[in-house]
Amino acid sequence: MTINSAFARTAAGLAIALAFAGAPAVSVHAADTAATAKSDAIPDFMQGRKMWVLSGGFQKVPGDTGYGPIDGTNKYRPKITDPVAITDNPLLQPWAKKVMDDANQKVISGIIPFNAASRCYPGGVPGVLLFPGEPMEIVQTPKEVLLMWKRDAQIRRIYLDVPHSKNPTYSWYGESVGHYENGDTLVVDTVALDDKGPLDRFRTPHTKQLHVVERFKLTNGGKRFEVLVHVEDPGTFTAPMNELVKFEQGYEYRNDHWEEDICAEAGDGLIPVPGAVPIPHATKRDF
Numbered sequence: 001m002t003i004n005s006a007f008a009r010t011a012a013g014l015a016i017a018l019a020f021a022g023a024p025a026v027s028v029h030a031a032d033t034a035a036t037a038k039s040d041a042i043p044d045f046m047q048g049r050k051m052w053v054l055s056g057g058f059q060k061v062p063g064d065t066g067y068g069p070i071d072g073t074n075k076y077r078p079k080i081t082d083p084v085a086i087t088d089n090p091l092l093q094p095w096a097k098k099v100m101d102d103a104n105q106k107v108i109s110g111i112i113p114f115n116a117a118s119r120c121y122p123g124g125v126p127g128v129l130l131f132p133g134e135p136m137e138i139v140q141t142p143k144e145v146l147l148m149w150k151r152d153a154q155i156r157r158i159y160l161d162v163p164h165s166k167n168p169t170y171s172w173y174g175e176s177v178g179h180y181e182n183g184d185t186l187v188v189d190t191v192a193l194d195d196k197g198p199l200d201r202f203r204t205p206h207t208k209q210l211h212v213v214e215r216f217k218l219t220n221g222g223k224r225f226e227v228l229v230h231v232e233d234p235g236t237f238t239a240p241m242n243e244l245v246k247f248e249q250g251y252e253y254r255n256d257h258w259e260e261d262i263c264a265e266a267g268d269g270l271i272p273v274p275g276a277v278p279i280p281h282a283t284k285r286d287f
Contacts, residue, residue: 207235
């Protein structure tokens with residue numbers, strides 16, 4: 001038997017085996033290539049510079065068996081319209097529950113509670129995702145992603161494909177690094193968040209141990225996206241917490257384009273509110 005004939009017999013045998021297995025080698029190779037191409041693809045959150053608007057608040061993640069997110073009660077409505085938190089959630093450490101109980105009593109007694117969006121403060125992470133009314137634009141570059149809120153020009157910077165700094169500086173928005181996954185998701189990891197602002201509309205506090213991972217995923221053919229938020233803060237919570245928030249494309253004049261929207265107009269906001277937390281003021285220029 002010649003080498004050529006032996007090779008021919010071997011090739012024929014492989015062809016028959018593959019035929020019975022129903023998995024031609026070329027198809028396996030094509031599937032691997034397609035999977036790799038999908039994982040390397042970059043999801044388009046810019047959508048031709050489309051604006052995105054909030055669609056509801058933090059929601060329960062389908063299938064999640066944990067106690068998150070922190071929720072509120074309608075017991076005092078319509079007399080009290082500001083959010084009143086449910087504080088018997090097993091997630092809350094005793095000190096955090098007390099802080100929220102005290103805040104609830106102030107709200108019930110008629111005192112105006114702190115709300116970052118209404119008082120022109122940074123929203124923090126993940127709280128800025130709950131900025132209502134005005135839209136958000138996402139700008140993607142090879143090295144970073146910018147989350148830009150029209151309200152007061154709030155901006156989050158997400159640095160792509162790099163590790164966290166060795167000693168990041170603590171701030172309202174912390175340090176965010178991210179990467180793309182599966183051709184439809186932006187994964188964002190945020191640390192170095194200071195403890196100045198609440199996590200949500202119910203004034204849930206946190207410590208500097210806060211660590212947040214967000215998964216921005218396009219849905220509905222790119223017309224919507226959702227953010228799966230994973231929160232860890234052993235100083236505040238007894239266990240990690242998961243929550244979900246959704247966005248849709250802007251569709252009206254107010255929220256389908258970008259324009260300047262100054263929050264702290266005339267020193268204390270467009271409508272000064274007696275008893276509210278004062279609008280932040282800079283004591284020195286940044287330049």
